[in-house]
Amino acid sequence: MAKQAVKTHSVRGSRTGRPIMALLDLLGRRWALRILWELRDGPLTSRALRGACDEASPTVLQARLTELREAGFVELGDGGGYGLTPLGRDLCETFMPLHRFAERWKR
Amino acid sequence: MAKQAVKTHSVRGSRTGRPIMALLDLLGRRWALRILWELRDGPLTSRALRGACDEASPTVLQARLTELREAGFVELGDGGGYGLTPLGRDLCETFMPLHRFAERWKR
DNA sequence: GCGCCATGCTACAAATAATGTAGCTTACAT
């Protein structure tokens, strides 16, 4: 139990003391942005979230969720289901414009 | 001879046809956000960029730069130095508010 | 021309992280 534990995972760049670096690092991990995105309009159960995230492996999802929880962006509501904290909602707002940008970008 | 080559790297989530997914995946790769961030106020030579990115390995940097270039966010100016394209600058703008958020977030 | 640097970029082994599949445990309802 708890083998893959915490590992002190001190977000890269946090040493610099510049919060933005820590944030960029945290969000620059696989599925992190996607998770926040999928939770944008309401909580999801871990299983539903997995579904929304194109069946990403539960291992990473769990890891990301833990990190995002420690960062205070996500919480596991009593009664089950992951949802954004008020802070997490704020964060989500800040990159909501990405949606419009992406549409414009197309490719 | 191009072993780590291109690999058609079709951005995860692009199959869904939803550009936002492709974008979230692209930006959710190590150093991608950081690179855009570091280029925010002017071009940098590959070496300077490496310096700015806490000495990230040239391998990933090169990989990310290639991807970001293919996405049209970054370009290698003639005379050297990587810089944001107009599109890239737009993208950068959209998550500039993250800076303020990060400061507020602190931790 | 020749040496001297800086640039963009590649090689490659070692270390980390992610994927995919299985399955455990707890809680709750039937």
Next chain:
DNA sequence: ATGTAAGCTACATTATTTGTAGCATGGCGC
């Protein structure tokens, strides 16, 4: 008690990153 669904862990395989070294090209001064 049986059936489900939840959150979460194991673990072997595969992919990505790191770290260090180094190559090729293009100035620039001499």
